[in-house]
Amino acid sequence: MFVxxxxxxxxxxxxxxxxxIVLGPTIWxxxxxxxIFSAKIIMMIVLFSVIMGKPYLLDIAIVYALLGFxxxxxxxxxxxxxxxx
Amino acid sequence: MxxxxxxxxxxxxxxxxxxxxxxxxxxxxKNFYSRILVSSKVDTVGFMTIMxxxxxINGLSFFSLKVLLIVIIAVITTxxxxxxxxxxxxxxxxxxxxGKYYGN
Numbered sequence: 001m002f003v004x005x006x007x008x009x010x011x012x013x014x015x016x017x018x019x020x021i022v023l024g025p026t027i028w029x030x031x032x033x034x035x036i037f038s039a040k041i042i043m044m045i046v047l048f049s050v051i052m053g054k055p056y057l058l059d060i061a062i063v064y065a066l067l068g069f070x071x072x073x074x075x076x077x078x079x080x081x082x083x084x085x
Numbered sequence: 086m087x088x089x090x091x092x093x094x095x096x097x098x099x100x101x102x103x104x105x106x107x108x109x110x111x112x113x114x115k116n117f118y119s120r121i122l123v124s125s126k127v128d129t130v131g132f133m134t135i136m137x138x139x140x141x142i143n144g145l146s147f148f149s150l151k152v153l154l155i156v157i158i159a160v161i162t163t164x165x166x167x168x169x170x171x172x173x174x175x176x177x178x179x180x181x182x183x184g185k186y187y188g189n
Contacts, residue, residue, distance in 0.1 A: 073169050
């Protein structure tokens with residue numbers, strides 16, 4: 001039961017983190033918000049798999065961590081070289 | 086409620102408080118570079134604490150081994166992603182005004 005409350009508080013923190021994506025003056029603030037948001041999502045997936053008790057749910061977190069990392073690296077390079085990666 | 090569960094719950098609470106501080110750090114600091122420095126660092130530590138708590142709850146099993154793999158992946162990738170964001174911001178010529186926001 002305690003892990004449910006942890007999951008709910010993580011959801012609230014993720015929404016607060018995504019506020020920076022909306023507000024961020026520069027595009028890099030938005031990328032920072034995306035980075036924080038995806039880290040929160042990985043935590044939520046792991047806590048959800050603890051609640052459900054299914055170990056195969058953790059593979060989603062692994063794939064999401066790697067893909068989120070590649071996505072953020074791609075966007076950062078895309079901005080840095082102004083479209084000519 | 087064995088002793089491992091209690092330790093796990095305490096660790097998860099500390100991890101949530103830490104990631105809450107990380108999210109607070111996003112809005113607390115005024116300019117970009119101090120914001121990205123603080124929030125990504127505190128967030129990674131919060132991530133590790135929560136995952137350690139999960140590992141304590143599940144004891145020695147393949148589940149916690151897989152959680153350990155997630156911790157290793159995230160500890161490597163999150164700082165790299167944050168570094169590339171800050172590097173992209175700096176090399177694209179994003180300078181901080183030397184006005185009143187220079188302090189924090």
